[in-house]
Amino acid sequence: MNADAEIAVTRQDPSNARLAPGAATLAAAVEAVSAVAHAGRSADVALQAAEERADRAAVRAIALGTLRWYLRLAPALATLVDRPAADMPPLLRSLLVAAAHQIEYSRSAPEVSVHLAVDAARALGLSRATGFVNAVLRRFVREREALLAAVDRDVVARTAHPEWFVERLASIYGDRSLSILAANNAHPPMTLRVSTPQAVDAYLEELRASGREATVLATPPGALVLAHSLPVAALPGFSEGRVSVQDAGAQYAALLLDAQAGDRVLDACAAPGGKSAHILQRTPNLTLLAVDDDASRLAQVVSTFGRIGANPTRARTKLADLADPHSLDDEAPFDRILVDAPCSATGVIRRHPDIKLLRRAEDIARFAGLQKRILSHCFSKLAPGGRLVYATCSVMPEENEAVVKSFLASTPAARALAWPAELPRPPGAVARDVGNQFVTGAAPAATDGFYYACLVRAKNS
Numbered sequence: 222m223n224a225d226a227e228i229a230v231t232r233q234d235p236s237n238a239r240l241a242p243g244a245a246t247l248a249a250a251v252e253a254v255s256a257v258a259h260a261g262r263s264a265d266v267a268l269q270a271a272e273e274r275a276d277r278a279a280v281r282a283i284a285l286g287t288l289r290w291y292l293r294l295a296p297a298l299a300t301l302v303d304r305p306a307a308d309m310p311p312l313l314r315s316l317l318v319a320a321a322h323q324i325e326y327s328r329s330a331p332e333v334s335v336h337l338a339v340d341a342a343r344a345l346g347l348s349r350a351t352g353f354v355n356a357v358l359r360r361f362v363r364e365r366e367a368l369l370a371a372v373d374r375d376v377v378a379r380t381a382h383p384e385w386f387v388e389r390l391a392s393i394y395g396d397r398s399l400s401i402l403a404a405n406n407a408h409p410p411m412t413l414r415v416s417t418p419q420a421v422d423a424y425l426e427e428l429r430a431s432g433r434e435a436t437v438l439a440t441p442p443g444a445l446v447l448a449h450s451l452p453v454a455a456l457p458g459f460s461e462g463r464v465s466v467q468d469a470g471a472q473y474a475a476l477l478l479d480a481q482a483g484d485r486v487l488d489a490c491a492a493p494g495g496k497s498a499h500i501l502q503r504t505p506n507l508t509l510l511a512v513d514d515d516a517s518r519l520a521q522v523v524s525t526f527g528r529i530g531a532n533p534t535r536a537r538t539k540l541a542d543l544a545d546p547h548s549l550d551d552e553a554p555f556d557r558i559l560v561d562a563p564c565s566a567t568g569v570i571r572r573h574p575d576i577k578l579l580r581r582a583e584d585i586a587r588f589a590g591l592q593k594r595i596l597s598h599c600f601s602k603l604a605p606g607g608r609l610v611y612a613t614c615s616v617m618p619e620e621n622e623a624v625v626k627s628f629l630a631s632t633p634a635a636r637a638l639a640w641p642a643e644l645p646r647p648p649g650a651v652a653r654d655v656g657n658q659f660v661t662g663a664a665p666a667a668t669d670g671f672y673y674a675c676l677v678r679a680k681n682s
Contacts (some may be wrong), residue, residue, distance in 0.1 A: 244340035246276045250283035251316045257288060257575045258318075259311035264288060264575035278452075287315075287322040288405055289574035293381040294321045297368040313354075320358050322557050324365065331362040331549070347488025359466050381406060383584040386567070393590045393618060398658070401616065401670070405570040409669070411450040414467040416502045416529070418443035422462060424457050427457050440645040441472045462529030463500070467495045469647060470568075470668030471614075471639050472658045474559055474642055475499035477556070477675055482506040484556040490563060490604060492518030494525030498640070500559070501531050508535045510552065514542040530537050544594045546601075554604035562592040564613040564620050568661055568670020591623045600635060606680040608638070613672045616660060621672035622653040629655065634682035638675040 249271050256267035264285060271280040298317050306314055307628040320338035324331045325432055335358040342354045361368065373379040375389050380402040390398040413435070415424045421437055425445060428435050445467075458464045474496045480486050484507045488497045491511035500507055511526075513519045519538055520625075525639045526536050541548040563590055596611055603609050613620050628637055637655050640646060649663020656674030 228253075232383045235597065236513075239471060240340045240344055241337055245344055246279045246346035246461045247283060247316075247319060247337050248273065249280045249343040250287065251312060251319045251345060253280065253284040254287050254291070255311045255315035255565065258282075258291065258315060258578050261579060263579065266575065267575075273450075274353045277671075279396075281458045282539045283319060283323065284325060285574055287319045288578065289323055290326065290381050292383065292577060293369070293372060294318050295380050296378050297321070297365070297372045298357065298361065300368060300371075301360050301364075310347070313342075313347055313350055316342060316345065316347070316354065317357060320354070321361055321365075324358065325369070335359055335362060340667065344535075363592070371659055372554065376631050382570075382577055383580070384575070386577075386580070389582070389617070391584060394649050394660070400663075401661050404660075404667075405574075405664060406569055409468075409571045410667050411447040412438075412467060412469050412472075412667075413447065413456070413473050414465045414499060415443045416463050416465070417529035423653070424458070425579055431457060432632075438469055440647060441469060441476055444472055451462055456667055460528065462498075465495060465498060465529075467499065468569075468669045470671040471495060471673070472499065473644075473673060474561065474610060474612055475645075477641070477673055478557050478559050479503045479641075480507050483555065485601065485604075486510070486560045487512065487549075487552075487555040489558065489560045491538075491559075491561070492521050496559060496561060497522060497536070498525050498529050498531070501526075501536055502529060503618055508537075510537050510539055512539045512541050512543060512548075514540065521633075530675065535558075544591055544596050545599055546594075549598070549602050552602060554607070556604050556607045558599050558603050558607070558609040559612065560596055560599050560609060561612045562595055562620075562624075564615040565615055565617055566587050567590070567661070568614040568672075571661060572669065585617050588623055589619050590616075592620060593628065596624065596628050597632075600632065600678065603678045605682055607678050609654070609676045611672075611674045611676065614669060616658065616670040617673060618653070618658075622674070624653045625676070629676075634679045634681070635676050637680045638677055640675075643680070661664075 241512060242611045253267040256262040257264055268281055271277045296595040298321055320334055323329060323334040338358055339351050339355050342351045360386050377384045382402055388661050415421045421443055425435055435445045439442040453459050453466055456464055478501055482504055486500060486507055486509040490513060491497050492513040495511060497511045511522045519540055522538050545610055565584055566576050600609055611625055640657055647659055649660050651658040656672055659668045659671040
């Protein structure tokens with residue numbers, strides 16, 4: 222059967238016909254997927270249109286699930302269509318992949334998913350393509366075992382990652398790369414940070430009293446993982462700042478920074494503010510400046526400060542581009558600086574599967590150049606004897622130890638510190654020549670992929 226027989230697809234007003242329950246949800250998810258896959262938008266931006274919808278959680282789940290497996294499903298569907306995918310309208314392409322995701326990965330009966338996709342085509346103004354959608358997806362249902370088996374012979378398609386990333390990861394991590402790819406495709410845990418580590422056991426009981434189960438991690442202190450995710454607003458104590466949602470790997474930033482009472486602290490590239498909040502809650506009697514170059518993201522930091530009840534005289538924010546060497550000219554030196562540098566985000570793919578479609582191999586060198594500029598500028602504002610923690614959520618050495626080693630070679634006043642003996646490293650952490658690399662999903666801490674390096678400035682410099 223030629224499922225691609227002479228389709229003429231035009232964008233039309235949605236039909237007034239009644240849609241099956243769930244079709245509008247699928248249509249909204251398809252629009253978000255198309256915005257990522259064909260317009261290059263981030264999933265966070267693409268999903269903003271669904272924020273006011275009552276079904277926003279379902280829209281988000283379908284969109285992110287589709288993006289997670291897009292690079293496996295799209296090749297399987299391509300064999301069912303007698304024309305290049307590029308010749309199909311983006312919305313139609315995205316609808317087919319999203320529907321295939323529902324067929325393969327959701328609990329719904331395949332026939333129900335096909336029916337919803339046909340109705341979603343109408344909701345998307347693609348009424349003239351309903352026959353095509355029905356034919357392709359019904360054939361996918363019948364043949365998907367063989368189709369996916371053929372696709373899965375290629376590790377790139379089987380793991381649903383771009384080829385450049387799979388190859389680069391294998392060259393860095395060898396056989397371990399396969400476990401990282403698998404972790405990227407798993408649903409991330411919902412990890413919490415209790416603001417007072419000594420109160421973890423009491424908070425665990427509070428969760429259990431509300432019918433929620435969680436596991437306390439051995440490290441970092443104050444971290445626990447929920448057995449089942451839930452809306453943050455439903456977390457006991459969230460609105461009062463007693464608990465925050467923060468990946469276990471991200472919680473090491475404040476611990477490595479080890480700010481002391483009376484310190485002046487700079488959190489560079491601070492949005493959305495989770496690490497700033499941890500620093501402030503860990504050592505209340507310090508002053509902190511949180512900087513970001515995006516006004517809307519900086520507003521998230523302000524919101525985070527409000528939620529934890531931060532003293533506005535001790536917690537400031539500033540809109541500035543730290544790649545500009547003059548952006549901190551009006552600031553006195555800092556005792557502690559956290560440089561959570563912009564990066565490829567290849568360590569957080571499980572939380573942001575759109576990275577698979579958006580990131581390119583050439584982006585790595587571009588980020589590394591930006592990271593070097595920001596690190597150099599921030600270090601120039603570090604007081605003698607002060608400590609700087611360089612961090613990324615990347616698993617690429619070019620953005621991590623290569624950046625730090627290059628900086629150390631050109632900066633006599635800087636030297637690297639070893640990992641603190643009193644702070645247990647998470648399982649799976651890899652010691653590099655400089656710094657430490659966390660890899661995605663290493664049990665039992667199951668952190669995201671982070672890199673950390675601690676630097677100090679000579680006291681006589």
